Amino acid sequence: MRAAPTILHLDMDAFYASVEQASKPSLRGKAVIVGGLGPRGVVATASYEARRFGVHSAMPMAQARRLCPNGACLIPRFSLYREVSDTVMALLRELSPLVEPLSLDEAFVDLEAGGVAFDGQAARATGLRLRADIAAATGLSGSVGLAGSKMLAKVASEEAKPAGLLLIEVGTEREHLAPMSVRTLPGVGPATGEHLRRAGITTVGELAAAGEDELVRMVGRSHGVGLHRMALGLDDRPVVAERDAKSVSVEDTFDVDLHDRVRIRNEVQRLADRCVERLRGSGHSGRTIVLKVRRYDFSTLTRSETLRGPTDNAAVVREAAARLLESVDTTGGVRLLGVGVSGLADYTQEDLFAFADALAARGEGAEAGAGSASDAGAAAGADAAGGDAGREVADAEGGQGRDQSAGREAGEGPGEGAGPGLVAGPVRGGGAVPGGGEGGLGRRWSAGGDVRHAVYGPGWVQGSGVGRVTVRFEQPGSEPGRVRTFLVDDPELEPSDPMPLVGDRVAGVAGRTAPERA
Template sequence: MGHGDGRGRMVSSAGADDTGTRILHVDMDAFYAAVEVLDDPGLRGLPIIIGAPDGRSVVSSASYEARRYGVRSAMPVSQAIRLCPSARIVMPHFHRYQEVSRQVMAIFESFTPLVEPLSVDEAFLDVQGVRRLWGSPGVIARLVRERVADEVGITCSVGVAATKHVAKMASTIAKPDGMLVVPAARTLEFLSPRPVRAMWGVGPKAAEALEARGIRTIGDIRESSPEMLDRAVGSALSTRLAQLARGEDARAVDTERVEKSIGHEETFEHDILDRPFLRAELLRLADRVAARLRRAQWEAATVSIKIRFDDFRTVNRSQTLSEPTAVGQRIGEAAQALFEQIDRRDPIRLVGVRAEKLQPAGGGGMGLWDDDEDWRRVEGAVDDAVARFGTATITRARHIGRGEGRGAAQHPRAHGVD
């Protein structure tokens, strides 16, 4: 398995056997950093950290040159700088990443209509139905890589396999700038020696539980009894892992995929103990989330919050609403209620609000009365004002004078996959 910095990289030779394959997983290489190099060629070959330079923000991405020093995404920038003092810190330009992402996705869709974006920098492609037009899956993967490099100017890695799970694992191992083909007949041979942590959907806690019982590889999962797996990770996940370990994955490429959540989070310049201020920040973030929901014509059935303390311990809480909403006041009240359930009173460095379980606006119908009618009217007026005059023209009175979180380093995120 790759280490995120190119070590352990495996690639297929030209003309590799792709019998029985149909799924491509295409993943851009260090995407944010690659786009910054594209716009500033003077950065090429340098260790780059994408993040705010104040040291209290987190790393959004890093070039492979920086990753070789141990720099990783979501690491505090201060820690990343200690690991790689020579790194160049570059502020993120999210609008630019979205723009380049659209170019890349358009290339994918020129090969096949069956494209499932997972995020701005990766997607699944089902190429079974376009073989007569373009060639076998391995050939198509090579063509995709060539066009992304020629037309966009950045590199990608591609996994080619019979299933989504194996294709995603293969693209990770091929990074950076590589292609790995796993023919259907060699699926188990490919999976067996891979660590359990390499499996899509296995988080650190599940991996630790498996490893504590001597289950370290995917082959070990296949050889373990259902009872042992159940004790390690629970019956639902154990059944799923057993299937994946056998190479069984019936998931199709989903072209109707929508955002699973929309969220914003804020990292403060200084750790905050002021609970009223934090409650106000949650409401402000909820307003931003709600505005994006309304623009996209979605409503959220669940609200979640993320709280990171000064020791970097992170707590997440979620609540299912009585009915879906895109009203900032309602989302904010839910976020504040969740915040009050957290007993710990240590200084806080980050707060976040996320809308989850999205559905089309109005899909739940309207009751006999609308408790949110007044807020809906107010927030609609705010949307109109923003559309006419810009985002800085209007805000809640309680936010005036607070700036953006007392000098906060902002990291708004639209979560496509969590």
């Protein structure tokens, strides 16, 4: 624990939904739900207006639509989210060299390392200035927590939501935590919470009073010791500027279970290519190839194989993934497929390319490695990734006919009504996809996707159906725009990249001098 509350935790408020509201003037103050629009889609983020109806992240999209029938249901636009995130993280790095990003919208900052705060008063002033800078640069709000440890700073930011700041003074941690639910503490999920409840422990104060020995008896030594320390507000973890990636992977969930073995094999090959593309983009290579298969009954199997050395060669990864698939029974149908590479390194063995060529020619296997494991899957929503990080967040852009939301069970398919004037049409991850359209009528357009018309300029898809696509023509900073309807094959309408959220304001903040040191 530190002697002053100089660890800052920033958590942007309803990040994806807030970005959508900021970039689409007609949605400001309205219920917005971002996620997969298909029958297996899940909610990635909901605006606070939608949360009043009970909508939350990781909820099946179908349930969210029932709870909030007038909400605008939109596909995620991760390229724009990353752009806004980069702006926010740049502001954090102006405060300190020690910034630990946890996701696109969340990070810890060591204010002492940056020399901007050594006591509570300076820390509070820094937090207030940061929130103002973020609002000026992006038009968005973030919640800030300040404390003498990472755990308490995160607790404080959660309490400060939305759009607030909370500082927990050093020395008051135990008193502050005591009345809170045990679920407030990191690592206390539903199962542990229920186990503690049956023992009569529902608050952090009761957890601290139980004592370390009793908690060790109840949940085991490792977990028990950790729980007791957290209940006392003790956390010595430092802010770490860089986190090494442990694996790179891609996954696709299918609207209809796959039964054809050839189709399944082709999908695995395609996923292997996408995984290698991402692997190379991150500047890594890896030794262990992992195949993930979720079957029709939600049971999830993983198979892995470790190579002689690290590789970023697509042929090697494809061959290994194909061999791993041979050991999996897909008779009943496949719901999800994934390919990953772990054991990452920042180099590739020089002779591995020759090994890859020989491997492809002979069809021989690499050395078997990590073995296999299987586990029973839970319901689709339970496996969804909440908030703004996870493998599917990155996967969503390249959908290849999939709507990969931040939830792991996102899918494609015709949607229900998505709010006033919003009808979620057939979904393809990432905007409009030429060809194949609705019943052969032409291109498919995704609700929320960016478009540009030769006459009317930039806009976004409000909905589609019966061979028509409805577009609202507006852009960040404009007044709510007019809605127009076109044929799905209108040659003057085409997909486009998202428009920058705030342009000039971002440039202005990025170019300013660093803040004065307290």
